[in-house]
Amino acid sequence: MSIEVGSKVQGKVTGITNFGAFVELPGGSTGLVHISEVADNYVKDINEHLKVGDEVEVKVMNVEADGKIGLSIRKAKPQAERPERPQRPRNNNRSNDRNNNHRPKEDFESKMARFLKDSDERLATLKRATESKRGGRGARRG
Template identity: 45%
Template sequence: MAIEVGQKLTATVTGIKKFGAFVDLGDDKSGLVHISEISNDYVKDIHDILEVGQKVDVLVTNIAEDGKIALSMKKLEEPTKRSTETVHRPSHQSAPKHSKQSTQDFDAMMNVFLKDSDARLTSLKRNTEGKRGGRGGRRN
């Protein structure tokens, strides 16, 4: 059986490392599912999702010249709601319109930020000016 890019296969997990899972594809062929290709969601520990001996569906994404086979499980998953909202936004919808109220709120928030920032900078300058120089006070 020849393995080709884009082919969907059922594989058996043979080993798990921090960076991914090795799987047996049959016919003495094996491949790697990198940790970033396991799920659409964040994967902190592969052991939470996979275990040795588990059967998984994979998609062949790349076959290197040296025979290494790169696989993906996440490309076979349904996209999560969060990713579909950002990717499949209809073109006729525009960005939300900013009303005059939101502009005034922004200006008020900006004024508060600037006053707070100035107060912090003044305090910082006051505390560091006396510490410059080192022994013996000011140098010319």
């Protein structure tokens, strides 16, 4: 029997590693179910989900030229059995929302005035520091 990508087949777990499980497929070929493809939720220890000798239904995800077969147990389940992941509302400006919640809204002119004041103060501090090192106006000579 040829293994085709996208087909669902029954297999037997023949080995378990820390990164996944090896499953023997019909026809004697062996494929790997990566630990991320074992269950819909996070799998810390694969031994909690699978044991050597378990019969599992797997979906063939890919077949590489060198004969490696990628398998998935979680994608072999019917859609109805797979738990629905809750969708979070997307908001690309979360940090701005957090920062602006405690501060009253400012108009553009007040933001610009505050920026210019801060900028002038920083430039003055920088200018004082560099002039004293260069021996510019007002620098002490000794």
